[in-house]
Amino acid sequence: MPLVETHADLGHQAGQVLVDNWRDTHTVPSDTLYPHQWSWDSAFVAFGLRHICPRRAQVELETLFDAQWADGRVPHIVFDPRVDADAYFPGPKFWQSSGAPGAPTVETSGLIQPPVHAPAAWAVHRADPEESTRRGFLERLYPRLAAWHRYLATDRDLGGRGLAAIVHPWESGMDNSPAWDLPLSRVEPLPGHSFVRRDLHHAAPADRPTDADYGRYLKLATRYRDHGYRDADTPHEFAVEDPCTNALLVAAELAMARIAEEIGADPTPHHDTAARIAGALVRLLFDPAMGAFVPRDALTGERIASVTVGGVIPLIVPGLPEEITEAVVDTLCGPWFRLTDAHMVPSYRLTAPDYSPRRYWRGPAWYNTAWLVREGLLTHGYDNLAQALRASMLETAASGGFREYVDPWNGRGRGSGRFSWTASLVLDLLRDPSGKLAGG
Numbered sequence: 004m005p006l007v008e009t010h011a012d013l014g015h016q017a018g019q020v021l022v023d024n025w026r027d028t029h030t031v032p033s034d035t036l037y038p039h040q041w042s043w044d045s046a047f048v049a050f051g052l053r054h055i056c057p058r059r060a061q062v063e064l065e066t067l068f069d070a071q072w073a074d075g076r077v078p079h080i081v082f083d084p085r086v087d088a089d090a091y092f093p094g095p096k097f098w099q100s101s102g103a104p105g106a107p108t109v110e111t112s113g114l115i116q117p118p119v120h121a122p123a124a125w126a127v128h129r130a131d132p133e134e135s136t137r138r139g140f141l142e143r144l145y146p147r148l149a150a151w152h153r154y155l156a157t158d159r160d161l162g163g164r165g166l167a168a169i170v171h172p173w174e175s176g177m178d179n180s181p182a183w184d185l186p187l188s189r190v191e192p193l194p195g196h197s198f199v200r201r202d203l204h205h206a207a208p209a210d211r212p213t214d215a216d217y218g219r220y221l222k223l224a225t226r227y228r229d230h231g232y233r234d235a236d237t238p239h240e241f242a243v244e245d246p247c248t249n250a251l252l253v254a255a256e257l258a259m260a261r262i263a264e265e266i267g268a269d270p271t272p273h274h275d276t277a278a279r280i281a282g283a284l285v286r287l288l289f290d291p292a293m294g295a296f297v298p299r300d301a302l303t304g305e306r307i308a309s310v311t312v313g314g315v316i317p318l319i320v321p322g323l324p325e326e327i328t329e330a331v332v333d334t335l336c337g338p339w340f341r342l343t344d345a346h347m348v349p350s351y352r353l354t355a356p357d358y359s360p361r362r363y364w365r366g367p368a369w370y371n372t373a374w375l376v377r378e379g380l381l382t383h384g385y386d387n388l389a390q391a392l393r394a395s396m397l398e399t400a401a402s403g404g405f406r407e408y409v410d411p412w413n414g415r416g417r418g419s420g421r422f423s424w425t426a427s428l429v430l431d432l433l434r435d436p437s438g439k440l441a442g443g
């Protein structure tokens with residue numbers, strides 16, 4: 004029997020992490036490093052939480068959407084007022100959201116994260132349809148999800164090409180990914196002495212972004228904040244069409260079509276939007292020479308020749324041309340990502356000269372991206388590879404601690420321990436190994 008199947012305790016331990024990281028209305032990503040609510044973390048958490056408490060999974064998403072802005076954006080952090088304002092940097096004093104037009108009363112950041120929420124809402128509904136219907140969960144969330152997607156597809160179409168742009172590396176969820184190096188190099192960083200980082204109290208400096216990265220992150224966030232987080236008025240220094248964000252938006256619109264059908268609304272506009280964005284993704288971001296999707300700088304119109312895990316995640320889009328699917332799977336199995344013998348999926352090409360096995364999104368393997376890649380493999384019928392990736396995820400998790408990320412070569416854990424989406428997605432793999440992103 005494979006090692007993972009003998010780990011009967013793994014699901015129990017994962018559930019315990021989710022119980023311990025629950026804070027009355029939401030789950031913190033980590034008890035130490037991230038003591039508030041994060042947007043895409045909550046969506047990933049909902050996928051696992053639904054197996055042990057579907058009601059709690061509903062509340063997780065509802066709490067996040069209670070902090071939605073009037074323009075439809077869902078903030079990347081919702082600050083818990085009970086937590087010391089200096090526990091995380093940059094905290095509410097930096098973002099000053101309550102002074103911005105259209106912001107909610109609760110303090111939030113002004114940035115966003117990738118749209119995993121509609122697929123999560125649909126999966127949560129299906130975990131206990133009776134309770135969901137009784138509480139009107141989908142009816143209440145549907146218009147909010149629609150406003151969120153509208154914000155991404157219109158206000159954030161900064162390049163005017165039918166793709167959503169991110170205006171800050173934190174918005175990708177893959178903060179210091181090498182994919183952002185080129186556009187970030189144009190940004191003059193704030194000096195290191197002008198801010199005090201909190202993350203280094205909880206994680207090894209070599210596992211985290213550098214001070215120079217932080218200087219640029221803060222420069223961009225300050226400028227956005229000082230323009231009231233209004234996209235049309237901000238002279239953005241960074242605006243990038245990210246393949247992962249846009250692929251997730253396609254999957255999210257397909258999930259919206261399922262939700263619409265369920266509540267008696269018209270699914271057609273969602274199918275249309277999904278098809279439109281998928282078309283732009285393939286046309287504008289697929290790079291045949293790389294065998295992967297690459298980001299595009301919305302300010303210069305140029306493709307960024309950098310392949311990271313974000314460039315293989317678009318496999319989650321159903322109906323991709325076969326030659327693209329095959330090329331991306333070849334890339335995954337080849338020397339850059341070594342799907343069949345690395346631990347999970349490295350966040351960056353293993354052969355790149357600036358690959359780092361431990362520095363955050365510049366090499367380490369993460370559970371959420373592995374889970375998405377697995378969904379993509381299932382979407383296109385690569386069941387054996389999906390099964391191998393599931394085994395790799397479970398074995399890596401079983402070796403200890405539900406870590407935030409791991410070294411792809413030896414599986415050694417890095418970053419925070421008892422990390423919520425790690426526990427949640429492991430639980431989901433154990434309880435429901437079927438594909439579920441674009442509506443199941």
Ligand code: 9WN
Nearest residue numbers: 032037041043044173176177178202
């Ligand atoms: C900034 C919470 C978040 C994740 C991101 C991950 C990291 C924050 C940070 O932690 O980002 O948002 O302080 O580094 O990169 O994906 O959502 O887990």
